[in-house]
Structure formats: C-alpha cells, structure tokens
Amino acid sequence: MEDNIRILLPEQEVNERIAELGRQISEDYAGKSVHLICILKGSVFFTCELAKRITVPVSMDFMSVSSYGAGTESSGVVKIKKDLDEPLEGRDVIVVEDIIDSGRTLSYLVKELGERKPAGIRLCTLLDKPERRVTDVKVDYVGFNIPDEFVVGYGLDYAQKYRNLPYIGVVEV
Secondary structure: OOOEEEEEEOHHHHHHHHHHHHHHHHHHOOOOOEEEEEEEOOOHHHHHHHHHOOOOOEEEEEEEEEEEEEOOEEEEEEEEEEOOOOOOOOOEEEEEEEEEOOOHHHHHHHHHHHOOOOOEEEEEEEEEOHHHOOOOOOOOEEEEEOOOOOEEEOOEOEOOEOOOOOOEEEEEO
C-alpha cells in the first residue's frame, strides 16, 4: 500500500528559500570561509543544495547522531554514531539540520562541538517546528517554520522512503 502524500512546500519554493539562505550566509561570512557540518542522513540533500548557493569558500564534514528514549519520550541522551573527520578549532562552523523539533539533539551538539574550540557555531535548518521545542536552542538560519505534521522529502524519510522527493510533503495515513 502506498502512502498518500500532500505537498506542503513545492520544489520551487524550497529551492528559492535555499537560495535566500545561501545569500544570507554568504553575506554574514563575507571575507571568511565556512565549515558546514551535515547531520546525516536527513540533511544531506539540504546541505548539498545550500553549499552550492554559498559564495564564500565552503568545506564540509559529516556527523551521524541518534537520541534514544523510552516510548514517545526522548531521554535526551544523544549518541554520536559517526564523528567528524576534521578538527574544528578556529573554524567558523554551521551545523546543518533537516528539521528541528524538540531541540534536544542540537542543544547537545552545540555544547559538544563548542568544546572543540571553533571560532563560532551557528545552526541552520531547512524546517523548524518551534511549537515542539522542549529545549531552548538558538537557530540562526531557518528555511521554513512548519506545523506539527509528519513530513517527508528533501532528505526526510518515512521508513527510509521518500527522501528523494524534491518537495516537502505531509504523509497522510
């Protein structure tokens, strides 16, 4: 049985907003370089598209994290499954995420990465669900604020499906 997917954000709108984010980051880091940290797996599509639209020098690294909880409640414990390959000391870092809801994972990551002495850390997300926030986390670059619905596409999946959709859709069961 195929899932019914309603388009929330069409491809053109997503692409236009990523271009705007790329321009803003390029302005904010004029005369510098930026080191993007892509949080796997979900943000890989967004990170690549964003990097193509940033005009200052860009380097990239990848990190995989997971948080475990009992039932529907997250324990807030974050496990690093794949760490970075390169040191962060003295670099201007932007952590790139596909979606932020509770904020627990990114709150932990900002602390963890801050101990590695970067010049600065900013957060960028394609999608933000501020109404789901349980931990205060400052997000510097937000693509879209969205309602509390289950979304897929542009890297976001449902049972490992739909990551490759060029738009953001809502799974309607």
